[in-house]
Amino acid sequence: MNAAAVATTFAWSTFAAPLRLRVTRGALRTAPARALPRSARAEAKLIDGKAIAADVREEVRVGVAQMKEKIGKVPGLAVVLVGERKDSQTYVNAKKKACAEAGIDSFGTDLPGDATEEEVLKVVADYNADPNVHGILVQLPMPDHIDEERVLGAISYEKDVDGFHPLNTGRLAQRGREPLFVPCTPRGCIELLERSGIEIAGKEAVVVGRSNVVGIPAAMLLQRRDATVTIVHSRTPNSEEIVRRADIVIAACGRMEMVKGSWLKPGAAVIDVGINAKDDPSKKLGYRLVGDADFESCKEVAGAITPVPGGVGPMTIAILLKNTMEGAMRAYGMM
Ligand SMILES: NC(=O)C1=CN([C@@H]2O[C@H](COP(=O)(O)OP(=O)(O)OC[C@H]3O[C@@H](n4cnc5c(N)ncnc54)[C@H](OP(=O)(O)O)[C@@H]3O)[C@@H](O)[C@H]2O)C=CC1
Numbered sequence: 001m002n003a004a005a006v007a008t009t010f011a012w013s014t015f016a017a018p019l020r021l022r023v024t025r026g027a028l029r030t031a032p033a034r035a036l037p038r039s040a041r042a043e044a045k046l047i048d049g050k051a052i053a054a055d056v057r058e059e060v061r062v063g064v065a066q067m068k069e070k071i072g073k074v075p076g077l078a079v080v081l082v083g084e085r086k087d088s089q090t091y092v093n094a095k096k097k098a099c100a101e102a103g104i105d106s107f108g109t110d111l112p113g114d115a116t117e118e119e120v121l122k123v124v125a126d127y128n129a130d131p132n133v134h135g136i137l138v139q140l141p142m143p144d145h146i147d148e149e150r151v152l153g154a155i156s157y158e159k160d161v162d163g164f165h166p167l168n169t170g171r172l173a174q175r176g177r178e179p180l181f182v183p184c185t186p187r188g189c190i191e192l193l194e195r196s197g198i199e200i201a202g203k204e205a206v207v208v209g210r211s212n213v214v215g216i217p218a219a220m221l222l223q224r225r226d227a228t229v230t231i232v233h234s235r236t237p238n239s240e241e242i243v244r245r246a247d248i249v250i251a252a253c254g255r256m257e258m259v260k261g262s263w264l265k266p267g268a269a270v271i272d273v274g275i276n277a278k279d280d281p282s283k284k285l286g287y288r289l290v291g292d293a294d295f296e297s298c299k300e301v302a303g304a305i306t307p308v309p310g311g312v313g314p315m316t317i318a319i320l321l322k323n324t325m326e327g328a329m330r331a332y333g334m335m
Pocket residue numbers: 185208209210211212213214215232233234235236239251252253254255273274275276292312313316
């Protein structure tokens with residue numbers, strides 16, 4: 001347990017987004033009309049991921065309490081960390097704390113950076129066999145000498161709360177099939193849209209990035225909700241032009257502040273997945289967190305936008321808890 005890292009996490013989360021933005025959790029007004037001159041347009045609504053995540057976590061806490069009352073059991077989440085990356089330790093600690101607050105048991109195994117693949121697979125196999133564990137998460141990235149595909153494929157797909165097992169990703173990609181679990185960050189993006197009253201069906205969505213953990217599953221989820229989806233990536237020559245068509249933009253390119261306000265159709269909803277540390281000598285730590293979208297220019301054009309921090313990040317953890325509770329409910333025949 002690294003207390004300093006935890007303290008850092010929560011200090012980071014305290015940079016709230018600029019206060020002059022209107023915070024909304026309810027339905028959004030219709031997007032500002034394209035014809036309005038810039039000076040007359042309202043600024044984007046801020047999608048408050050921290051508040052929406054708190055709602056989700058409260059729903060999970062209530063569900064867990066009901067499970068405990070009915071059958072005397074609670075969900076259990078196991079987190080496996082290989083190596084000593086500071087950022088990974090911070091995320092893992094935040095996940096454990098969130099579990100405790102929701103009444104979920106957490107189990108953890110920390111292996112040194114030079115652990116063998118066999119050692120990691122053994123830890124996974126033990127959690128697969130443990131009836132008190134309903135969710136298993138292996139923190140990514142793992143050290144290079146470990147075959148990520150093998151390890152993720154070894155997690156029981158019934159305990160695959162990250163949704164990275166090929167059976168869950170395969171089902172997500174197929175029509176008429178239902179995965180047991182959907183990856184936390186993309187599911188969090190969808191819940192942010194839905195809980196903000198932003199319509200997805202029939203809209204044009206552009207996902208910037210095609211990673212297995214964010215871009216691809218986000219595109220699948222939007223498409224399953226009847227959006228028309230385009231994915232752009234590092235080899236797309238005209239991303240900017242394509243993004244300009246979007247009613248919904250998911251920024252997940254891992255490039256600091258890349259998506260600019262000038263790329264947006266006025267009124268578009270921007271879900272910024274990015275987490276990047278930007279040098280800022282005025283901050284105690286010498287940096288602040290920024291997204292993959294340029295918040296200052298995007299908020300002038302967008303209809304709604306998530307801040308960083310306080311947007312998608314808190315939802316990732318809230319959905320992890322929700323996935324774990326759903327896994328436990330399935331294990332006990334409650335759903
Ligand atoms: N908030 C949260 O909970 C989480 C946040 N993150 C953050 O989200 C972001 C994305 O993460 P992740 O998907 O893991 O990142 P990856 O680096 O794995 O993937 C980035 C994707 O963006 C594409 N890309 C890179 N440059 C460009 C460009 N110039 N134009 C268009 N596309 C581009 C890449 O294309 P190509 O495939 O061609 O290389 C790749 O598909 C990061 O900032 C990360 O820190 C990640 C996970 C959780």
